Amino acid sequence: MSRTGFVCYNNVTSGNISDIITELLKYRYFITDELICEIESEYTDCLMQFASSIYLSAYSPLDPPIYVLIPQIFGTRYQPKPTDYIFSHDFLDSTVNKLKIEPVIEISLVNFSYTKKYTKAVMGGTFDHLHPGHLLFLTYAALQTEDLGIGMTHDNMLVKKNNKEFIQPWHIRKEKVHRFLTLLNPQIKLDIFEIFDPISKAGTEDYEGLILTTEVESASIMINNHRISQGLKVLEKSVINLAEIGQMKISSTNIRNALYEKSLGKYSDMKNYWENLTRNIGVDKTVSEKWWNFIASQYSRNCRAYHTLKHIYSIYSMLDNPSPYMELAAFFHDIIYFPLKHTSFLTNEELSKNFYVEFIKETGLAEDYFIVSSYILATIKHIPIVNSEEEKEFLDMDLSILGSCEKDYNIYADNIRVEYNWICDEDFKDGRAKVLQGFLKRDEIFYSQRFKNLENNARENIRNEIERLLMRKD
Missing domain, CATH: 3.40.50.620 (HUPs)
Incomplete structure (x- = not known):
């Protein structure tokens, strides 16, 4: 997993621009910050039109930007960094091609001269x-x-x-x-x-x-x-x-509105929680703002329906005089979440842990803050690693939705289906039922005394969902 992805297309034409845009959207799914796309074409007079078409067709208010570079115009090529992920056509295996991406191709009319006019x-x-x-x-x-x-x-x-x-x-x-x-x-x-x-x-x-x-x-x-x-x-x-x-109604205002809607109105609350947390633990304000921008953008991605800022807000609503470790775990445990896995990358939880470590190193926080890495990794199987009461309580908060009322649980289950919309119904039902049955086989779903009262309701919700899944399958 990389913040930056890079891909190069050497022979762009009006005939293949649609396929290129579809590929770009699939590559972008796996990138956190930016996808750099370098284009070349024998039709040099159309280069800006091709770039404009990519921008308009690939636009998404809640996903990372695609930057189109044009070496035939600007005379310089991008030099990928060791940390960049370089995409090739081989990346588009049978799993990635399951992504339901059918862009509306906008053939742009924007074009302009490539001649320098001004010294300054x-x-x-x-x-x-x-x-x-x-x-x-x-x-x-x-x-x-x-x-x-x-x-x-x-x-x-x-x-x-x-x-x-x-x-x-x-x-x-x-x-x-x-x-x-x-x-x-x-x-x-x-x-x-x-x-x-x-x-x-x-x-x-x-x-x-x-x-x-x-x-x-x-x-x-x-x-x-x-x-x-x-x-x-x-x-x-x-x-x-x-x-x-x-x-096309593309504007910063529309992006801000989209962020508000994605968070179900919880963006401001979570921003305030983050600002208070980072101020209390001595994080520089500029660094805090940079990381909030990253956190908010990741939890607002199009591929998310349940694992959004609303999910973190739900955890925060259960916190009672928490330690900063618990708060940081809430923010970082799902910072990377791609429902579709690719063999090139680590698990979502491992990637989330890596970004947390990057945050700790940049902020210079004390070594004891690394304990949060274990809390994050424990969410892979929702089994404690350090076995502390705090870790157990955090894991229980993360799974508390399982023990919620029937209405809230069903909304959660529907949102999980949305996140896995690239899987056909039959495969989803099999996979989801297997995950849920794994919880039922456990001696206990919740570890801390505080959440023991959710155990029976969680098991009933899970059994009911499995029954619905199997019924729909039949």
């Missing part, structure tokens, strides 16, 4: 939760100049935005934009600065060009009027029309 230019935006509109806008800007100033809206100017608690902090937005542009063109010179008003450096610096979208084209009048008042040269405007993006 400036652009602006909020760039919250990068989406296809941002990526095309930034690509367009990188084609206009190799010395680019980017004014990025400061957090203080966004307090009136809808779902403002979902807006990424300025330093994360800056890092994402910087990452994409330097992937696109490692030679580009960037000055990413905070803006507190609509003019900022665009009204005072020695730029030649002002890069805009049609949506905010009128801002050039205000900026140039200010420059004239200061005795400065008027900026030539360069405008890209991204009307397609608007028609």
Whole structure:
């Protein structure tokens, strides 16, 4: 498992773009942060159109972005890191091809010149939760100049935005934009600065060009009027029309709304819990914000229906004066969760443990925090490893849904089926029944005294689900 995946397509055409997009969506399923896609084609005039089609067709508000790199235009190839996962066609085995991915292919009309226009230019935006509109806008800007100033809206100017608690902090937005542009063109010179008003450096610096979208084209009048008042040269405007993006309802607002809906309204609560936890154990605020962005994005993935932020919230609702170990276990135990397993990767629990270890090393927390790694690994079979009372209670909280009321249990069972929607009904019923029967064979499902009262109800729920599964099978 890698944060970054990489794949290269050497002969992109209008005839194979649909198959390429379908493959990309399958690769992205197994990546946590970004999928880098390098494309080449003998139809060089169509390269930006191919890139736009990939962006629009592969867009998902709740999954990692796909970054399209175009070496024939920018003159440089991506050099994969040792930690990158390099995908090849062989990865698409019979198991991966079970994924139910049928993208609606959008053949984009977006295309633009590849000729550099400016020695130095400036652009602006909020760039919250990068989406296809941002990526095309930034690509367009990188084609206009190799010395680019980017004014990025400061957090203080966004307090009136809808779902403002979902807006990424300025330093994360800056890092994402910087990452994409330097992937696109490692030679580009960037000055990413905070803006507190609509003019900022665009009204005072020695730029030649002002890069805009049609949506905010009128801002050039205000900026140039200010420059004239200061005795400065008027900026030539360069405008890209991204009307397609608007028609498809692709926006940062829609992404924030999707995050809210995925968490069933629990996003803000869990963000507050995380902030309080990391502040209490002495984690740097910037590091805490970076990890929250990662945690929230993983628990909001499209492949999840039960294992979401709502699941962590349910665990938190049962915590009574918990230790930080218990709280960290709640956040990290399912941070990686891919229902479809691939032989190239470790188990979800092992991968979750690895990300937790990465967090501990980055934050410099004391060695005793490594105990949480055992709590996470214990969820593989839900059998204690260190056998402490705290570990037992954590495992019981994780499985407490089994002993819930009939209504809540049935919602849980339905959500598990959604997570495994790539499995045919017959195979799912066999596999699910086998897992459930494993719980019934145990001497006890719950280990701690606090949760013993759920034992009988859990066994009844499990027997009822097995009966329903077998009945549907017949």
